[in-house]
Amino acid sequence: MLDRIRVFSGNANLELARKICDNLGVPLGKASVTTFSDGETRVEINENVRGMDVFIIQSTCTPVNVTCMELLIMIDAMKRASADRITAVIPYYGYARQDRKVAPRAPISAKLIADLITAAGANRVLSLDLHAGQIQGFFNIPVDNLFATPVLLDHIKEKYQGNAVIVSPDTGGVERARAFAKRLDAYLAIIDKRREGPNEAQVMNIIGNVKGARVIIFDDMIDTAGTVTEAAKALEEAGALEVSVCCTHPVLSGPALDRIENSNMKEIIVTDTIPLSEKAKACNRIKVLSVAGLLSKAVRRIYYNESVSSLFI
Secondary structure (H helix, E strand, C coil): CCCCEEEEECCCCHHHHHHHHHHHCCCECCEEEEECCCCCEEEEECCCCCCCEEEEECCCCCCHHHHHHHHHHHHHHHHHCCCCEEEEEECCCCCCCCCCCCCCCCCCHHHHHHHHHHHHCCCEEEEECCCCHHHHHHCCCCEEEECCHHHHHHHHHHHCCCCEEEEECCHHHHHHHHHHHHHHCCEEEEEEEEEEECCEEEEEEEECCCCCCEEEEEEEEECCCHHHHHHHHHHHHCCCCEEEEEEEEECCCCCHHHHHHCCCCCCEEEECCCCCCHHHHCCCCEEEECCHHHHHHHHHHHHCCCCCHHHCC
């Protein structure tokens, strides 16, 4: 019986939160998350959470600073309302790309966000496909970093049997792509990418053979889609029969959708860690798979203090 569980959500991804609650068989908690006239975040928890095991579902996606503040203030509200344990369920962890100093006097924003979540009163964090694994070490509380691989694999196995090649769009994603290729029993190729600046990428070379293959570019996120569209173009020039993209987090900011529409990519497979805009929903190349089932399994196991290690595949 999930009698002591309470699941709440900010405004970032209410649809995913409702799906998780449906899987758990519990109602979504009653909370009002609005803004004052000057833009400050206003939170009211409209039910008793004293002694409860509280899960707050909130992707820190666009508008990132607003969703971050909603999460922090909701955690603080739960702590002051005497919740027994507070778990921040963050399907998409914003600021994750700023995970190290890449220039003098640069911040490590991923660490700052981790400190803020901890200081606000969270007891543990549940996330999905963190951009960099070392972000788990930025927290002084338990972190469960799940992978969307099981959700994506089912779709890929169904549609891409045969001569598939998994491609990492950069050297940083090789480990992730290799693990995915191994589960599909597929070949692996790597793109040597030289970045000219933030959100800009230039493909330089392809390591591996993609001639005559159905290629799947595998990454953790698509932001402006500059990397994947340039990669798709280079792969086609190298002889790939068709190019699809598979990723967990569809950030899709700036010119991303225009680039996708004008590209040679057959399909973009994403999950619902971030809600799509209306324009993105209208794009028939984008296929959305839900991670609600995976996250609800993790929430249930955390609530019962059971192992979640079998979900780390």
